[in-house]
Amino acid sequence: MSLQTTAIRPGDEGYDAARTTITGTAAPAVVLRPSTTEEVVESIGLAREEGLPLAVRSGGHNLLNFGNIDDGAVLDLSLLDTVEVLDGDRVRLGAGATWGHVAEQLRPHGLAITSGDTMSVGVGGLTQAGGIGWMVRKHGLTIDSVVAAEVVTAAGEVVRASATENPDLFWAIRGGAGNFGIVTAFELQAQRVGTIHFGSIAFALDDLPQLIKGWAAVMSTAPDELTSTLLLMPGFGDLPAGVILFVAYCGDDPAAIDPLRAIGTVVADDVAEKPYADVLEEAHPPAGILPVVGNTFVETIDDDLVSAVTSAYATGGRVVFLRSLGGAFGRVAPDATAFAHRSAEALVVSAAFLPMDATPEQVESAQAVWRSIGDQGIGSYAGFLGSDTEADLAALWPGETRERLVAVKRTWDPDNTFRRNFNVSPD
Numbered sequence: 001m002s003l004q005t006t007a008i009r010p011g012d013e014g015y016d017a018a019r020t021t022i023t024g025t026a027a028p029a030v031v032l033r034p035s036t037t038e039e040v041v042e043s044i045g046l047a048r049e050e051g052l053p054l055a056v057r058s059g060g061h062n063l064l065n066f067g068n069i070d071d072g073a074v075l076d077l078s079l080l081d082t083v084e085v086l087d088g089d090r091v092r093l094g095a096g097a098t099w100g101h102v103a104e105q106l107r108p109h110g111l112a113i114t115s116g117d118t119m120s121v122g123v124g125g126l127t128q129a130g131g132i133g134w135m136v137r138k139h140g141l142t143i144d145s146v147v148a149a150e151v152v153t154a155a156g157e158v159v160r161a162s163a164t165e166n167p168d169l170f171w172a173i174r175g176g177a178g179n180f181g182i183v184t185a186f187e188l189q190a191q192r193v194g195t196i197h198f199g200s201i202a203f204a205l206d207d208l209p210q211l212i213k214g215w216a217a218v219m220s221t222a223p224d225e226l227t228s229t230l231l232l233m234p235g236f237g238d239l240p241a242g243v244i245l246f247v248a249y250c251g252d253d254p255a256a257i258d259p260l261r262a263i264g265t266v267v268a269d270d271v272a273e274k275p276y277a278d279v280l281e282e283a284h285p286p287a288g289i290l291p292v293v294g295n296t297f298v299e300t301i302d303d304d305l306v307s308a309v310t311s312a313y314a315t316g317g318r319v320v321f322l323r324s325l326g327g328a329f330g331r332v333a334p335d336a337t338a339f340a341h342r343s344a345e346a347l348v349v350s351a352a353f354l355p356m357d358a359t360p361e362q363v364e365s366a367q368a369v370w371r372s373i374g375d376q377g378i379g380s381y382a383g384f385l386g387s388d389t390e391a392d393l394a395a396l397w398p399g400e401t402r403e404r405l406v407a408v409k410r411t412w413d414p415d416n417t418f419r420r421n422f423n424v425s426p427d
Contacts, residue, residue, distance in 0.1 A: 003042045009030050018033075021057065021068055023060065028068065029073060044182070045156060056178060056420070057125075069420055077124060080185070085111070089190045089191075092187050095183050114131070127186055136227055139328055141337075144328070148187040151182065151184070177424075179409055179419075179421055180418065196279065197257065198246075211263055212301065212309060214264065225251030234316060247260060254271075289356065292370070308376060311372065315369055321349050321350075322346050344378065
């Protein structure tokens with residue numbers, strides 16, 4: 001059966017499901033679901049023959065719905081979902097696999113890969129963004145475990161990218177956000193991981209600035225095996241506002257978590273030892289709301305940042321979380337991959353939740369509150385970026401990194417075929 005035969009077009013059975021992702025819907029002219037690398041090549045050719053712009057989808061979690069497109073061709077990689085264990089604890093992952101599927105397949109082998117937090121996030125999208133997961137301080141970003149990739153270029157060639165094969169492309173796909181070709185498979189070095197200590201610690205909301213400062217102080221000297229995220233939750237319906245600390249410890253002495261318990265008044269604690277595959281959860285974005293999302297990397301959590309976070313949270317209707325970095329994440333040279341923000345101590349993410357009919361003035365007001373935090377950072381992370389202005393692109397890739405990305409783009413995608421993303425233009 002040919003790819004053309006299995007293409008899903010408007011009016012076909014399954015079209016509504018095929019044009020829907022977790023972040024929205026679109027009206028594509030066709031949705032293609034290749035099951036082999038050769039069919040990916042065919043998909044690019046079909047889109048070119050029909051004069052259709054192309055969107056590439058892995059898990060479909062991008063906040064701007066880049067995996068969808070109106071009046072274009074969606075190339076859905078979900079059937080490229082194989083997980084193969086190779087020699088030396090290396091694994092080969094299809095780019096359309098989800099991280100929950102990967103974790104389950106690696107569980108019997110006692111292996112894991114540091115990845116995101118969410119089961120249904122796709123391997124291809126998260127990996128090319130960088131990949132900040134629960135073992136980021138111990139094993140770095142997901143891209144730091146990548147040793148090679150299979151890539152279909154805009155010209156329809158299938159190439160291998162590694163440190164010795166097409167090294168410019170290999171550098172660019174690790175943090176370049178899908179600009180240079182369609183990665184159909186990654187080879188990664190997996191880690192020997194059985195169980196980790198994971199869970200949440202809830203604190204009384206009595207001294208928020210001190211909680212943030214205490215958390216930052218503990219994490220500044222914490223062992224690499226300990227990663228944590230401090231989540232400030234607004235009240236939702238009958239749920240009260242609160243502070244929840246998520247912790248993940250992948251070492252041999254879980255007492256390393258105890259200093260975090262001492263930063264405030266603990267009101268609940270469910271941290272327990274569990275298999276790594278059980279740590280990943282499913283995303284459930286609130287329905288019927290308009291999220292206004294921003295993120296920034298910060299090199300230090302100082303008084304000015306603590307004040308900005310505290311004030312932004314106090315405006316109400318806003319989630320803020322601070323994610324610890326450092327450790328192995330920070331020991332990679334900033335020019336080793338296209339992910340340059342290695343000096344960051346933490347990632348700060350915030351989302352304001354507005355009604356779907358929010359006015360432009362309400363959106364601008366929410367963005368202004370975010371900028372009080374964001375303007376203190378050194379750059380942004382593609383995985384949690386809710387806008388794609390020129391300023392956003394500059395925050396993703398500092399000057400020298402972006403210049404290098406442009407050079408790679410001119411070599412591998414001079415016509416900007418892959419532009420439905422945080423786009424690096426060859427011009």
